Amino acid sequence: MNKFLSKEQKEYFQFIENYEYINHQGKLDLERFCVYLSACFNCDNILEISPEPRIIYNLLIELMSIEYNQNELKNWIQYQNISDWKQEHASTYPEKYRTLIDIAGLVKINHNWIYEIGHNLMKIPEDPINRKYYAWVKEEWQFVDKFINGYHNFFYNFLKEFDVKHMNDKGYSTFEALHSSANSSMNFNEAIDNLSSRNEIYKDALERISNAINNGYFLEAITLEESLITNCFYNFLKAKKVKNIDTSFFKLLGIYKKSKFNKSISTSTLVDDLNTWRKNRNTSIHGFVTSRENTFSKSQQQFIAFSEETAILGYTLTNKVIDWYRNESVHFVKTNFD
Secondary structure (H helix, E strand, O other): OOOOOOOOHHHHHHHHEEEEEEEEOOOOEEEHHHHHHHHHHHHOHHHHHOOOOHHHHHHHHHHHEEEEEEEEHHHHEEEEEEOOHHHHHHHOOOOOOEEEEEEHHHOOOOOHHHHHHHHHHOOOOOOOOOOOOOOOOOOHHHHHHHHHHHHHHHHHHHHHHHHHHHHHOOOOOOHHHHHHHHHHOOOOOHHHHHHHHHHHHHHHHHHHHHHHOOOOOOEEEEEEEHHHHHHHHHHHHHHHHOOOOOOOHHHHHHHHHHHHOOOOOOHHHHHHHHHHHHHHHHHHHHHHHHHOOOOHHHHHHHHHHHHHHHHHHHHHHHHHHHHHHHHHHHOOOOOOOO
16 A cells, blocks of 8 residues: 555555455445445546546446346346435435445346446547556546446356355355356356256265165275266366366375475365274275174274274364365356466
């Protein structure tokens, strides 16, 4: 931040740094967005070349009116009267109501809106090298840059969090489907069908594991657990375009552990726990023959108890790995700019 900024400017910079562009209901307060962006233009001393808040407001409404029919617009645009409106609200809400735009309605036209603020309303020519849709924002405009870049990141992070939250209900990740269709011969709908089928397989396998544990078939449970865990790590490394992936459990964990993707402490801990469990898995599988050959019932009882413990722990770890993969899958599509 520029050290020559006034106290008020510094406070405003911190405010927009932590501003929640989309509320928890998935709505953008359009008036506030336009007024705050205009304030950023003012702080960067470029107010004279910037559009007024109402013009930015009208641009979005116009773009939405072109993209959607009247019935659809009723779903995406909500006008909310301000019951406690006072004169000090006039600068932001001159019509005594706020306009809330649903994020679902923004998805198709958001990039066009931000693009046209600079290139249409402000008449800034396109950059032949930088193809970013808000490349019109100059680096020296530190307030506008912070606000627009912050909005971009907040917008897509909100979509990704929504995707994770509703993944179980839908049976797939929208972002993973986008990634799959962009990196294969499948179209988007085919990618959705493929991921939905995989989700059903995972659900069925988890149910089989639970039933196997309850019925005392611990080796079956352990085998299914290893299969699910291996599939998640293989799909992750494949999505990250890691070459020469070995499908063995041991080597998959080793490749991931040495990769640049193994950054967070929680994930490293999970991988360590999986490696320990893998050794117990080997003991359970190979110990089956040893315990059967031993005529002492104590040996078989110890084996059964150890296998049960391994299967139960494996079930917990399998669910953690599936959750980890689902959280990671929405980030296969890169949305932030360097």
